[in-house]
Amino acid sequence: MTARNIAFDPPGPRAAVEEGQAFTPRFDRDGLITCIAVDARDGRVLMLAHMNAESLARTLETGEAWYWSRSRGELWHKGATSGQIQRLVEMRVDCDQDALLIRVEVGGDGGCCHTGRRDCFYRAVVRQPDGRAALEFAGI
Amino acid sequence: MTARNIAFDPPGPRAAVEEGQAFTPRFDRDGLITCIAVDARDGRVLMLAHMNAESLARTLETGEAWYWSRSRGELWHKGATSGQIQRLVEMRVDCDQDALLIRVEVGGDGGCCHTGRRDCFYRAVVRQPDGRAALEFAGI
Numbered sequence: 001m002t003a004r005n006i007a008f009d010p011p012g013p014r015a016a017v018e019e020g021q022a023f024t025p026r027f028d029r030d031g032l033i034t035c036i037a038v039d040a041r042d043g044r045v046l047m048l049a050h051m052n053a054e055s056l057a058r059t060l061e062t063g064e065a066w067y068w069s070r071s072r073g074e075l076w077h078k079g080a081t082s083g084q085i086q087r088l089v090e091m092r093v094d095c096d097q098d099a100l101l102i103r104v105e106v107g108g109d110g111g112c113c114h115t116g117r118r119d120c121f122y123r124a125v126v127r128q129p130d131g132r133a134a135l136e137f138a139g140i
Numbered sequence: 141m142t143a144r145n146i147a148f149d150p151p152g153p154r155a156a157v158e159e160g161q162a163f164t165p166r167f168d169r170d171g172l173i174t175c176i177a178v179d180a181r182d183g184r185v186l187m188l189a190h191m192n193a194e195s196l197a198r199t200l201e202t203g204e205a206w207y208w209s210r211s212r213g214e215l216w217h218k219g220a221t222s223g224q225i226q227r228l229v230e231m232r233v234d235c236d237q238d239a240l241l242i243r244v245e246v247g248g249d250g251g252c253c254h255t256g257r258r259d260c261f262y263r264a265v266v267r268q269p270d271g272r273a274a275l276e277f278a279g280i
Contacts, residue, residue, distance in 0.1 A: 006273055018255055021275045023265055036176055036185060043183045045176060048239040060265070060273055092278065094260035095253055099188040101261045113235055115158055120234035121241045125163055125200070133146055133163045133200055138232065 006057040011097060018095050025056065026098040032068055035100040037112070039119075040089040043103075046112040046119040049078075051100065063088045065104060083108030146197040151237060158235050166238040167193065172208055175240040177252070179259075180229040183243075186252040186259040189218075191240065203228045205244060223248030 011017050011024040025033050032050040039046055051059065055066035055075055065086035069076040079085035086104035093100055106112060113120040123135040151157050151164040165173050172190040179186055191199065195206035195215055205226035209216040219225035225247035232241040246252060253260040263275040 006267075006271060008273075021263075021277075023273045023275050034174060034188060036188060038185060043185075045178060045183075045185065045241055048174060048176060048234060060267055061271075091265040092261040093263055093265055093275065094188060095255050095257075095262070099260075100265075101185055115235050117235075120239075121232040122235070123161075123233055125231040125233055125240075127146075127200055131146060131201075133148075135161045135163050135233065137161075 006060055008053055008056070014096075017097050023093065024097055025053075025093065025100070026096065027053065028098070030070075032070070033098060033100060035065075035067065035102060037065060037086060037102050037104055040103040040105050044119060045121060046104070046106070048120070049076075056100075059088060059102070060091070065102060079107055082111075082114075084111055086112075146200055148193055148196070157237050163233065164237055165193075165196065165233065165240070166236065168238070170210075172210075173238060173240060175205075175207065175242060177205060177226060177242050177244055180243040180245050184259060185261060186244070186246070188260070189216075196240075199228060199242070200231070205242060219247055222251075224251055226252075 009024050011026050027033050031052045035051050036048050037046045038044060049067040050070060052068040055068050058066040065078045067076045067078060085107035089103040089105055091100060091102045111118045122138055124138045125133050126136050128134050149164050151166050167173050171192045175191050176188050177186045178184060189207040190210060192208040195208050198206040205218045207216045207218060226244035229243040229245055251258045262278055264278045265273050266276050268274050
């Protein structure tokens with residue numbers, strides 16, 4: 001599949017970026033933009049991942065979340081193997097257009113994290129008596 | 141103020157990173173880690189920003205969010221001038237420890253975005269009849 005129909009213009013002046021209606025996503029020097037995925041049911045933050053222009057275009061065209069896997073160096077159709085498809089309910093962009101927020105309905109078992117948990121943020125950072133920080137597994 | 145009490149060890153093997161209790165944040169090549177801030181009251185995503193080791197340490201030590209401003213190239217005590225202090229309720233880290241999620245109580249007028257809005261994600265990305273994507277201002 002080729003994303004043919006959506007091209008992204010480069011960012012304009014700051015006022016246009018922040019208060020305009022042109023979608024000019026600001027990709028970083030690796031060609032990526034950060035994307036937060038939250039569950040449309042309850043707003044819970046599920047994961048943070050990255051999109052390049054191609055995955056962003058595919059997400060908008062197909063209505064399902066596509067990311068760029070930095071570890072594998074390839075396009076990543078979320079849920080293609082696990083069934084945990086993320087159906088796009090809404091996409092938002094932040095003030096300076098360098099971050100995306102998507103609200104999704106999750107397919108399959110409703111989970112998201114490759115460790116088998118519902119979301120990726122399953123550990124809390126807690127300061128210990130000696131002042132150092134350690135992790136505690138947090139409840140669902 | 142110097143963050144003296146918290147040092148961060150480098151990431152270990154994958155199993156330790158994902159299932160262990162050692163906090164080993166994975167900073168990128170600019171020394172930054174991405175942080176999502178959500179309102180502790182209702183879980184609403186407020187903003188996405190970045191922390192370096194110093195701002196992360198200060199956040200844990202002071203219980204208030206400190207970021208690294210990439211645009212200004214300096215430590216950024218959120219709310220120091222606006223009053224929109226973000227008091228840390230909980231910090232979480234994701235599976236591969238390259239993203240943080242903080243739940244915060246917001247001071248001042250309860251807002252977050254420098255544009256004056258409560259959060260930074262005030263525009264939705266919407267496909268137009270011609271297939272291109274444009275922005276629509278979304279309701280609060």
